[in-house]
Amino acid sequence: MSQQPDGSEQMDLAEVRWASRVNPSTIRRLYEADAHGIVDEELVDEVGFALYARCQSILRVTGAQHGQVTCPRCEAIVARKGAGPWDQPDEVIICSQCGWSVRWRDYLRSYQNKHLVGGGATAMHEAYVEQFANARSPREKMLAIDRLIHAFHWELVSDPGRPAARELIYARNTTELLTFLDRLTYGEGSTPGLRESKAQWKHKVTASPWLRRTGFHPEGWPEPDSQKARH
Numbered sequence: 001m002s003q004q005p006d007g008s009e010q011m012d013l014a015e016v017r018w019a020s021r022v023n024p025s026t027i028r029r030l031y032e033a034d035a036h037g038i039v040d041e042e043l044v045d046e047v048g049f050a051l052y053a054r055c056q057s058i059l060r061v062t063g064a065q066h067g068q069v070t071c072p073r074c075e076a077i078v079a080r081k082g083a084g085p086w087d088q089p090d091e092v093i094i095c096s097q098c099g100w101s102v103r104w105r106d107y108l109r110s111y112q113n114k115h116l117v118g119g120g121a122t123a124m125h126e127a128y129v130e131q132f133a134n135a136r137s138p139r140e141k142m143l144a145i146d147r148l149i150h151a152f153h154w155e156l157v158s159d160p161g162r163p164a165a166r167e168l169i170y171a172r173n174t175t176e177l178l179t180f181l182d183r184l185t186y187g188e189g190s191t192p193g194l195r196e197s198k199a200q201w202k203h204k205v206t207a208s209p210w211l212r213r214t215g216f217h218p219e220g221w222p223e224p225d226s227q228k229a230r231h
């Protein structure tokens, strides 16, 4: 275990890296190619691995929020003493396997305001990491990508909440993101299953109270008048 001065030094914080949200234009190109029946393996991997890295960052941050910090050097899990993220900010976290260390408040600051807390979508992030790692063909990867970016928080247990893509794809706000997802290209050549999942997505968007409050409405989809009347 290395001795560190206990001033404001950031210790081994430089080794902590967080993946950025994915560029929407790359995803747009992927859906365009797919709609024309073009299997662009390189593009599938570009999007797929970017989402994979992003999901891993989210799962790591979510673990840290619950007291389980993953060592960026050797991947060991280091348990915090502080109960919640705001307890014991000066606690020094030390990996007993390799000696990596960081002050908790510096680590916490490194991921704040980066949309990295998984909330009600961690089951989807976990599922994607597993599905993408085990996918044998570009089409299987495409289906895993499609499932992930069209998922909603809490949809496995209750009404769909915010879009999981909010933490995954860069957009200025939720409406811009929903518009982007709504306008992805589909066609005769689309990977089987994609158009069906898009129809389900539109249905969820219009049925969810949380999403209706955003004021967004999918293109070419009937207004949910009966539901509106109830609220």
Ligand SMILES: [Zn+2]
Pocket: 071, 072, 073, 074, 075, 076, 095, 096, 097, 098, 099, 100
């Ligand atoms: Zn370590």
